[in-house]
Amino acid sequence: MTSEHCTIPKGIATIKQWNKTKGCGVAIIDGLDCFVNKSALRDLETEPEVGDKIIVYKYHKTMTGGRIDNGELATFVSSYTTTCTQTTENVHYSIGCSAAIVIIAVLAILAAVLIIR
Known part of the structure; x- marks a missing residue:
């Protein structure tokens, strides 16, 4: 298995605000408030909600906090x-x-x- 085929999670984020109309919100990871757009979430089957967990594969810091670039809802946790x-x-x-x-x-x-x- 090469590095192109596996992605190691960087952490778990928790959605603290979500705007269903705009399809974006704020999630917190390692104490950092990060902007997240639903286009950055893999295999999205349901609309994200406040309190949902995101498995974060890639994020970066910005001047105002951070931005999640790649992740997926951790729906298995609630099951x-x-x-x-x-x-x-x-x-x-x-x-x-x-x-x-x-x-x-x-x-x-x-x-x-x-x-x-």
């Missing part, structure tokens, strides 16, 4: 009914346990492949 809750500084994050395990496993395999190269 799991079992949730894990982690409390960090009075902030609660919930994610499907199975989805978290899959993400960790995929990232571990990708890291191993990159180290072997």
